[in-house]
Amino acid sequence: MSRYAILLGAFAVAVMVAGGPSFSQEPGQKGPLVVIVNISNPINQLSAEELEKIYLGKRGFWEWGKPIKMVDLVEEDMNENKSARAIFSAMYMDKSLPALKSYWIRAIFSGKGQPPLVFGRREDVVNYVSQNMEAIGYVRMGELGADNVKSIKILMDNKP
Numbered sequence: 001m002s003r004y005a006i007l008l009g010a011f012a013v014a015v016m017v018a019g020g021p022s023f024s025q026e027p028g029q030k031g032p033l034v035v036i037v038n039i040s041n042p043i044n045q046l047s048a049e050e051l052e053k054i055y056l057g058k059r060g061f062w063e064w065g066k067p068i069k070m071v072d073l074v075e076e077d078m079n080e081n082k083s084a085r086a087i088f089s090a091m092y093m094d095k096s097l098p099a100l101k102s103y104w105i106r107a108i109f110s111g112k113g114q115p116p117l118v119f120g121r122r123e124d125v126v127n128y129v130s131q132n133m134e135a136i137g138y139v140r141m142g143e144l145g146a147d148n149v150k151s152i153k154i155l156m157d158n159k160p
Contacts, residue, residue: 032141033088034151038133045153052093057113070116071137073125088138
């Protein structure tokens, strides 16, 4: 076994022991997350940095001038720390759910923005995005289930 593989294994164990974000699947989950937009939205990819700005309310408009309508998926009957929202927040915003909630409380009371719309079922997220060209959301892979939405590529290399 190479030295690299041993170091990588040791790092993975250290992250699990330290309580880092968990991306393991709960029963009934259908895989990693995909970011979705309306099929009429000309965007096919975003950098992770752009996605973070959108979901933190720091970028409020698409290139064509329409306001961005963010949607969060807060799954019903699921451990909050393993929910799609927790995974999305950790992956793209480097924030835990408590930190994200605190961020939005400060933003709301200082007049600096409004948090994303929240839906409890993936069907509602997909339905909303399919009916709103300006909407962006996320669901688990394999849960698109609508002709009027498309997944977009997120470029991780651009995130500092």
